Amino acid sequence: MVTALVQLRGALQDARLPLELPSAAGERAGRAEMVDQLEDYVIPRLMTLDAPLLAVVGGSTGAGKSTLVNSLAGRRVTEPGVLRPTTRSPVLVHNPEDAEWFGADRLLHDLERVERPTTDPGALQLVAADSIPVGLAVLDAPDIDSVEEQNRALAAQLLAAADLWLFVTSAARYADQVPWDFLRRAAERSAAVAVVLDRTPTEAIDTVSTHLARMLASRGLKDSPLFTVTEEVVSDDGLLPAESVAEIKGWLDSLAADADARSMVVRQTLEGAVRTLARRTHGVADAAAEQVAAEQRLREDADTAYDDAIARVGEASADGSLLRGEVLARWQEFVGTGELLKSLETRVGWLRDRLVNAIKGKPQQAERVTVAVESGLETLLLEHAEAAAERAEASWQSLAPGQALLADAGEDLGRASRDFRRRAERAVRDWQQGVLEMVRTEGADKRGTARFLAYGVNGLGVALMVVVFAHTGGALVGAEAGVAGGAAVLGQKLLEAVFGDQAVRTLAERARLDLEQRTQELLDAERRRYTDLLDSLAIDSDAPDRLRASARRVDDLRFATAGHGGLHPGQ
Template structure:
């Protein structure tokens, strides 16, 4: 049954894995890489190691191109098991060397489940070549990784993946390149998550054996790796099989053998690295949550900006369809035609009531000009809606252009969002026709229920309908009387005509209803245009609850980690308190002494070919 810590880490993976940061924001690409790194760390190392805490210690040998990793691995094993060379990159597929008794730990996908297993040399970098070798003590496995600075990107990625799956980093650099930036990026990453690290400084010229290792040791101290062992391998020649002299790598072989032989020391190394990896995951998860928050905030901002653009279009149309703006031009000319030239306006001030009766009496059946007026209203209203729709699109597009994430979305969109959609003109015409139809239905329902039905029938549905539309277009403009000009006179006359049919209260109610109907249809029309932007934002797939889940999962892991890591798969109740490692890697069981000074090696002291061990050779249990 999974431990509480395993369950918490599984929940963390479930929270991290689906995180997507699609908007181009500062740091988003780095945080998206963090998603991959966290899931890979959990899959390749943390969860498999927790489930098999007794598995052999995995030491991954990594480093820069030409540092001598493969030569070191071959020399530690005592024969050529991985191919060094002068043509770079040389390491094609990772090679894992282990004791035959430990084969069961590596033939399945316990670690690095995404990599296939091979028993022979493989050119496929996504396969691990397994090499059983009885010169490797049981409890230890050595993996030769590709170059961390390989010219092949797949090799660099694989090297990083393998190092992240290591219990112990055996980091190889050379006297000529130990200060390079790329190796230090990896070493600082190791320091950040308290990984167990040992550094091998290879190919040190004899005359620089004191100066160069000391300088590297100081750099390690300054960067948080002051307690990590540092081994200096002198520049020397290899034998006919390409192996280094035994004396050159004896301290490394002995130190690794001591870890393999001592189960307690081996367990401490595993627990230190595992606990450090879990702690790093707990620290990084909230930064992902913050990145998700940033994405959601950017989406909210982008959405608000386009919403505001189209809300302004709806507001403008609402104002200009009620303040008399439309009562001019073609609409005004057709109204004149409809009511019988300008004598109505000349007489309006003096004889409104007489004019009202005359108009009503004059119209028998469908009045002439009603159809033309209806078309003029439709045309004027359509021009207004199209103008405001285009203006809203321009404002929305400009607001996104001012935002880096918005610019990226505009570039990716297959549609030109700087203008209205191709269907907008057709949709606008349909919206207006539908509104006019609704107005006609409205007056028809009202007219047939009134005692003034004869007057209604005399004007006809179209005549009454267009008169109501005229009233709507000046409904909230406060136009009362001829002194406000032609627009006011037009609206007042239309209102008087309608009052003669329906009465004043009914006219106000009908005008309010018709205006609300128009505003509602205009809002729906603009909303349809606005959906183009919303669909883009919704298509990003951002989950508003994702940040909450990340933080809760990280808190759950931290609480479970505080209870301690299991000491043994077979005895889960024995726990190692988080953060209380015994520094097995810094203080190996085999104590090493410099014969020239007689002093014991402390943290970050240089271990070179001159150093031997205090114990007799028969007790060293070293690599043979």
């Protein structure tokens, strides 16, 4: 069982719930409480079933908890809070012979052990007192309804580590909601509870105690002992008269003296805690599953936006769209407009000769085509990067967790990155250099030919770029596609004049794939602004199943031991 509970603790610790979903806040708090209870109480208590019974004295502000603890100890061991809220460490009073049980490696391991009064709520003050019987320890906890959140959290942590809750209230406060919220949770997990009705005027004892008893019964706590303490003058030492607390002290002393009774209380509370932890784990598992689903939805939305952008750039850079405007004008200057475009249907050989004559001595025009291509591609890439960012942001803004992530992103994810234009420029120039290198390599054995010399590497390179921009589905767009198609046919004829048909198809395909790869790398880098946010959350898709499996393992062991005297560490 200890092994199963340690595995359950690990599964709970690993089940992060970072996305702001409706269930997240409550389950985060519940998960933290469960981990604390496993570490503070369940696992160490299961390993030390013979340790003294820990009675935690909790209750509302001004109920008289510290005065009661002092009175049970027979001397001032804890300071009553004159001013509210009282900020001090919790105080654990034990018999000197039981000191070994309360080291930092035992219950409440995260609280520093001290032997002096302190205002540090992260410390546990240990007080040895012979008046506390062997086998019993009494812990004075902060107010459960303190205005200080830290006090409330510590009180809840201490009560979750109790074998026995000694709940203190008063005639004026017994119907308050906060204490009953704690008592409801105690009833749900079958914790051992005793209630002390403190500071009650003698004439009101019967009325108030009867009403309180009915309230306890209606909330599943009818078997909880109910003690009453009348309003009494407190001594200079901060103690009530011994007879006022004699019934409570006698009951606690009898528990301490009876090993079987003490063990029964411990097992009742421990088994209830284990049962409740296993049950509540399924709620955390459901919340973890919602986290996984939300994270996948956000990731899919970002992927859809950028996958679509990549596809649109691919289409626009291959369907002739770029062979318009400035690119087309500069290309027409280079190859010689008018006559060549009108002569596409004439003999290929004649067209090649005309191309040579038209292009001779035009290196400057080739450079202008290159610049126009660079500008057109950069504009295309920026346009779709911006569109993808807008679509991804809009989809995330439609979901609460997406809104929270965008707010904490540290940059405007609805726009392309500030350095995107610079990176796009570099990518386009690198692609163009790659195209020229392909031409240079392919024409290694043709550099001395008249046609290669006439066109030049730059001229052949821009011709290849033009062919790529009209290469949809691996087939060249024909003249029927209009002026852009005609421009591409001219480029292809020019390349064929030097390299031949098959080489041109291979070059165009290589250049197209290179452009697609560079486009994908650019837009994938933009996509990562979104996906890196999701990756940083470290949401584990296996967490829900691991939580449920851990809870089932604990339940299986609990049921298996139910007929054999209850929980045992090795079972």
